[in-house]
Amino acid sequence: MFGAMTTADEVLQGVDLSGRRVLVTGASAGVGLETARVLVAHGAHVVGTARDCARLRAATAPWAEDRSTGSFRSVELDLASLASVRACADALSKAGEPFDVVIANAGVMAVPEGTTADGFETQFGTNHIGHAVLVNGIAGLLEPGGRVVMVSSAGHRGADVDLDDPNFERTAYDPLTAYRRSKTATILFAVEFDRRHRAAGVRATAVHPGAVLTDTTRKLIEAQPSAASAFAWKTVAQGAATSLWAGFVAPSDDIGGRYCEDCHVAEVNDDPAASSGVRSYALDPERASALWLKTEQMVGKPGIVAAALDETIAKGG
Template structure:
């Protein structure tokens, strides 16, 4: 019987009874929060995981439990250096993985930043678009040849995509006023559109890509938000839940937050999630309207918009895939 999962399902619920020995995963952002939990639960079920992180010393400290789980299960965890805000670092990481030559079953593009003050990456891109989207765009495309047939890419988006569509005319806020959550929304819409176009390009090889909203989780991702900002965001979410007739809003635990990533990576049928946006361990409905509630905006799944973003991203990074 097919198991039914939902918003309160944890990573262990989703992977209960599964043996992942012999399967290899790449997880970005393996130094905190969802990335650490994702790596831990995968190795606990016997998988071999490569965790990518900007700060390797921090990642070493954060993944002690994952290493213990790997020892117990026969899985493995290794760490590689990756700074998504530097295309030199992204390309060096990709080159090292290509030189190593070992293949992957799944790439989970988990790392990201949320709502920092205006800034630019090493390459001059607006921080959130450059880190959350362009860094992953270059990394995943450069190592796409390492994905095994029937492999998957999981791109972490967010309900924050509802703040804004991508702006292909001004992705770096050179002509429009910067707003932290508008920029975050653009980058999270880009993460969803990337999955749409990557899936279209690779599905003939059996490789599928899905976007995932993990839910609201109180992790280091919110480090740029003040207590007042967080309280205002939670209030807006509570209002949206009440208007939709939903129970009061609550933050997910980290194991609940990482559950949809591993569900889309391992458990869900490929044809069900390929090119789609997932939340709470199911494929989300397309929903119009304001507010940060469930569902995905149509523009985040628009195939023509996805193609246009791909072309703009290639132009920005100076590389064609």
């Protein structure tokens, strides 16, 4: 009943989210802002993150103060700094309020070569490592029935992760290749998180929002005009739809450990010419486990997942 042109409002039409608590990263613009707006309109209590909370509050002001619906509050989070990520996770954990759904929406795309505050390649460090540490840091707040929605991209079809050289220390840097690797990592994280947490009733999935016209993609089009004709562009309202479908509408057993696009679970498709579907390497459980362990090594926190899972089980999950 839903498809590529479905909007976020249409996905949640008739759905009452009163009392549901949702974390949305990257909520100050684009798809993240629209995701937060629609959730609040349907009664959810939303915590939105951004590097610049003043910008976030300004962007959400037109609807965030409408007390006839849900509620919204902002939290500072810079995914390119593990100190910021851990401070955010610690603050949320200290508050002790559970989340029904986490939508890991924030990210960077095709940026020039650089590193995060902790020395990771910028896109891998921001899109994958930052979210991995955040989600694991608040995993104990996800109660049975909870879901994690990792926003990935069809760009994953262009490159698998390189576990031997995640920071491009021995590989010539290419902005799009780095982006594609980071988005494959996002899917693999969802696969392994789902495997580790589904027994406790918490599921994870990855989604492709579509090719959405945002400030980021407009800049890319300006730099590469030929790219404009390569995609069927979506509005932000359409781009937010699949995250909300996977988080609140689709059966959890259908989306757990899978990759979704256009409000449905995508089929595995390894045809290089395919314009839809998910690459098999992005759903490979052994690859997902290896990336998980590599990530723990990189952030210097072996066993962080086990600790989070123990906490979830202790709560009766």
